[in-house]
Amino acid sequence: MGNFDVIVLGSGPGGYVTAIRASQLGFKTAIVEKESLGGVCLNWGCIPTKALLKSAQVFEYLKHASDYGLKAEGVDKDFDSVIKRSRSVADGMSKGVQFLMKKNKIEVINGYGTLKPGKKVSVKAEDGKETEYSASHIIIATGARSRELPSLPQDGQKIIGYRKAMTLENQPKKMVVVGSGAIGIEFAYFYNAMGTEVTVVEFLPNIVPVEDEDVSKQLERSFKKSGIKIMTSSEVTKVDTSGEGVKVFVKTNKGEETLEADVVLSAVGIKSNIENIGLEEVGIATDRDKIMVNDYYQTNIPGYYAIGDVTPGQALAHVASAEGILCVEKIAGMHVEPLDYGNIPGCTYCMPEVASVGLTEKQAKEQGYEIKVGKFPFSASGKAKAAGASDGFVKVIFDAKYGEWLGCHMIGVGVTDMIAEAVVARKLETTGHEVLKAVHPHPTMSEAVMEAVADAYDEVIHL
Ligand SMILES: Cc1cc2nc3c(=O)[nH]c(=O)nc-3n(C[C@H](O)[C@H](O)[C@H](O)COP(=O)(O)OP(=O)(O)OC[C@H]3O[C@@H](n4cnc5c(N)ncnc54)[C@H](O)[C@@H]3O)c2cc1C
Secondary structure, three states, X not given: OEEEEEEEEOOOOOHHHHHHHHHHOOOOEEEEEOOOOOHHHHHHOHHHHHHHHHHHHHHHHHHOHHHHOOOOOOOOOOHHHHHHHHHHHHHHHXXXXXXXXXXXXXXXXXXXXXXXXXXXXXXXXXXXXXXXXXXXXXXXXXXXXXXOEOOEOOOOOOEEOXXXXXXXXXXXXXEEEEOOOHHHHHHHHHHHHHOOEEEEEOOOOOOOOOOOHHHHHHHHHXXXXXXXXXXXXXXXXXXXXXXXXXXXXXXXXXXXXXXXXXXXXXXXXXXXOOOOOOHHHHOOOEEOOEEOOOOOOEOOOOOEEEOHHHOOOOOOHHHHHHHHHHHHHHHOOOOOOOOOHHHOOEEEXXXXXXXXXXXXXXXXXXXXXXXXXXXXXXXXXXXXXXXXXXXXXXXXXEEOOOOEEEEEEEEEOOHHHHHHHHHHHHHOOOEHHHHXXXXXXXXXXXXXXXXXXXXXXXXXXXX
């Protein structure tokens, strides 16, 4: 039996980052993983999807080469190579985590971990051998998987989840994507750009439903322009996989509609990995599919902590990492502030990209704020025009009374890199006037942030 200061169960962006920070803080640390190091994010989420999306974007640029005065003839895709490139990027990232574990002297324990009372973890290796380890602190970071709807049971062939969607052997001719959160939307963009006929079915009235309504509407327009069929306020009631393809029965405002496709991607959210990891045996409390934790990620049982997708809070890689760092810093006795879940950026990497932080206009009004709203379209930006990227805008929302930056919403090329400005400014409690007086470089897409803020205060220059 090995003894550690910290054992982390699961090596996603929550787990492996936690382990590194724990090691930096001087803890003897181990990490338990049943698959590849890096979790969903590096192997099946953030990174392989971004590799696929890059291929799609390059393909689109090549197809539109003449827009830039260039000739690119005989442009075609090789679906298999696109998939292989994405897998190789993911493998490389996972190997990178192996290196980081070694560099930080973290013991990697391969196998399936189960929590035991008395601050122990039992790990079953591939050969069936079980070994018990103990630690002063055990951090659960077992993540989540694709959620299944009873009306949409995944069979891995015709009804698939995200893992299969990024490893399909053959490109489908027709695909129905159920759910228009970031995952559904990114795959819809990817497959459409690669030449698949795509229909997105969303239960709520808008696609990317967590975003500001103006952004949702703009994305819907862009997607429709690129040939993606969008069905909002629509519900999949059942599917029929008995024929050659799959029939999808959809209830809409206007009645029933039947869609035919080769493949249906179910992208209706995630289900936490809380089963069969010993939570009940140890007595760790859960509620609505999540492990309950306090501001410092302590569970109800001393010595056991939980972070990442397996806990409440936005299911995002950067949230999982931030939670893990905060959790071990607190264990080390550092004075840490609880995470501000109201200042977490969210990004969708389709084209145009979507990025946001803080309150939407609707939420700000519902919360009783008197607001100032500013908007700057990329069609008025010199950099966007030069780049052939004038689709989209930056929208900012300020509290009229004290000037607090309540929300920032962007849609356009490269906005997922631009949103960090609003995150930092909000963290520093910056007011609109301070943003206005911070000179932005010209020509950049980021000038649109300054101009949107100027618009909120009736000082916009280029509109
Ligand atoms: C298609 C897709 C795209 C995404 N894109 C983005 C994005 O662009 N940006 C973003 O911020 N987020 C994105 N996400 C979400 C992001 O991947 C997750 O929020 C993040 O991976 C959560 O990290 P985690 O450490 O909590 O868990 P995970 O990454 O799920 O890792 C959990 C790990 O624990 C292991 N594990 C589970 N149980 C056990 C056990 N009993 N024993 C041993 N090991 C175990 C698992 O094998 C896994 O490796 C995406 C997700 C998907 C599915």
